[in-house]
Amino acid sequence: MYARSAQFYDPLYRSMGKDYGAEARAVRELIEARRRSPGKALLDAACGTGLHLAHFREWYECEGIDVDRSMLSIAAGRLPGVRLHCMDMIGFHLDRKFDAIVSMFGSVGYLPNAGRLDQVVRDMARHLQPGGVIVIEPWIAPELWQDGTVSALFVDEPDLKISRMSVSRRDGNISILNFHFTIAQRDGIRTFTEPHRMTLFTDAEYRRAFEAAGLAVEHDAAGVNGRGLYIGTKPL
Numbered sequence: 001m002y003a004r005s006a007q008f009y010d011p012l013y014r015s016m017g018k019d020y021g022a023e024a025r026a027v028r029e030l031i032e033a034r035r036r037s038p039g040k041a042l043l044d045a046a047c048g049t050g051l052h053l054a055h056f057r058e059w060y061e062c063e064g065i066d067v068d069r070s071m072l073s074i075a076a077g078r079l080p081g082v083r084l085h086c087m088d089m090i091g092f093h094l095d096r097k098f099d100a101i102v103s104m105f106g107s108v109g110y111l112p113n114a115g116r117l118d119q120v121v122r123d124m125a126r127h128l129q130p131g132g133v134i135v136i137e138p139w140i141a142p143e144l145w146q147d148g149t150v151s152a153l154f155v156d157e158p159d160l161k162i163s164r165m166s167v168s169r170r171d172g173n174i175s176i177l178n179f180h181f182t183i184a185q186r187d188g189i190r191t192f193t194e195p196h197r198m199t200l201f202t203d204a205e206y207r208r209a210f211e212a213a214g215l216a217v218e219h220d221a222a223g224v225n226g227r228g229l230y231i232g233t234k235p236l
């Protein structure tokens with residue numbers, strides 16, 4: 001999925017000023033306002049390059065999972081001592097329970113349908129201590145998706161120039177982003193295209209996934225990144 005672009009992921013989001021520290025602090029506040037379990041174990045599901053975990057680890061005993069080996073190897077370099085697992089969140093199993101489970105930046109959008117979303121939230125709830133909290137930052141809602149949007153990110157660092165452009169498309173409830181990369185480094189310039197297909201889950205689908213997993217669900221419309229947050233709490 002990110003095999004060719006993983007090494008450029010951090011510079012791309014740095015270029016747009018994404019503030020992982022501020023996001024982690026805000027999510028921590030939401031967790032701590034609700035958490036009733038006594039422990040401090042946190043799982044980041046689809047942790048990517050580990051930029052949220054780099055902050056969460058100041059406050060929690062952290063673990064991360066991600067299905068993409070290239071993303072996870074960057075996380076491993078960033079997070080010595082943190083247990084990271086190359087694992088699909090669909091059907092994931094770890095031998096412990098957590099006090100908080102987070103999945104940030106629309107990663108659940110990669111799940112292909114609502115049945116898989118239900119399954120993943122159910123598996124998260126199974127890995128959660130009573131009184132624990134799940135925070136999911138959703139992908140874009142279908143009513144907010146705008147077909148034909150032209151988007152671009154540019155990196156302009158001393159030895160690294162990137163343009164990543166796409167024109168958004170939609171096929172039913174699947175959003176399609178064909179990222180066209182042009183990358184210049186000291187050894188030359190290359191281009192490649194990387195397709196991403198992400199499901200536009202509805203508010204009702206997110207809520208149903210949490211409720212079916214036995215969690216009380218809230219929607220924080222502001223969230224940390226303009227996309228809102230779903231927060232689930234497991235009864236004691």
Ligand SMILES: C[S@@+](CC[C@H](N)C(=O)[O-])C[C@H]1O[C@@H](n2cnc3c(N)ncnc32)[C@H](O)[C@@H]1O
Nearest residue numbers: 046047048066067068071088089104105107110
């Ligand atoms: C947009 S990135 C977000 C990464 C990180 N959470 C962040 O905020 O920067 C999406 C991540 O989801 C991961 N991912 C997608 N589908 C997954 C799945 N089924 N299981 C685990 N990870 C998955 C990708 O490999 C990628 O690292």
